[in-house]
Amino acid sequence: MAGSLRRASWNRHLLHAAAAQAPAGMTIEVFDALAAVPLFDEDLELAQPDGPPGVRALRTAVAAADGLLIATPEYNHALPGVLKNALDWLSRESPQGEVLTERPVAVLGASGGPWGTRLAQASLRQVLHTCGALVMPSPTLFVAHAAQRFDAQGQLADPALQASLSRFMQAFAAWIGRVAVPA
Template sequence: MPTLSPPRSVLCLAGSLRRASWNRRLLHVATSMAPPTLRLNVFDALSSVPLFDEDMEQREPAGPAGVQALRAAIAAAEGLIIATPEYNHAMPGVLKNALDWLSRDTPEGEVLLEKPIAVLGASGGPWGTRLAQASLRQVLHACGALVMPTPTVFVANATVRFDHKGVLTDLTTARSLQRFLLAFDHWLTRVAPPASEAQPAGTMP
């Protein structure tokens, strides 16, 4: 009998500090919809990451405590899902700031380099988060991340897709999110197969 692999650990990061943000709600919904092969955990301490400052970096080569916590959480996960709002046609500054910290090289290496990442986003407005996701993808590519190209999830008019308790009530969005999670599961297998599936040394594929 084949041995079943444990579910892959995926960290989820919302690019907003608002506790009731649509993107945090979207990620919490995703944790309940993930296939059994994935285990999703939402990171809720983005507010502890200070503004990027090279002087601070020189004083603390490992980075401030908030940066260390985020970097360690990403390093421990096999994949990363980022949900971004759209502020003024771009990703929020708090998310860009976190990525600037994460892009820095450390003795343990660059945490985003070759990290499988998927991007989605929700907005209360009618345009979704297309421009924010485009700017986010550009930064992630610059960091050497392995960003899933498709499918995309752009949740517009989020106020009518969740109820007052944060439950996703829109079936179309739910189906899109489910497809997105299944695709990310396949993306992880494609770009970072489990050790049990890796090609043994000295054998032909």
């Protein structure tokens, strides 16, 4: 899941690069419907216990996954509101259960600036821990100067970053294997 709604976001490109770097046996499906998730509203939740359609689609996708990979941009030194909103919905009890509790999660991110997404990832990790997710502690991946790391088509063009992303994805596969709760 990319924490940005922009179709050509660096974080969406990073997720597609992660999918290409996934180890054998791991498949990454990018959830591209975050814009369909309405602002969290307990009145909506009470009216539709299984959530509005966008929320149901998000919950279904997360519930079906062995793990959750989140690529976050950094807005004003924190995670984006759209991502926090999605996590607020996912943290609630629903007919599908609590989909974040004990779910293996890995966090990475890209930004155009010099700091990567360190602060956004820190705030995102805090929210995920509060929701009971099992967040991979390391390695971390903070992609700074994203415009220099991707080509005009959005393909990862930095060999050192490709190697780091490959190691990150191998660690995520191992993390899922280590902490995933059997169904």
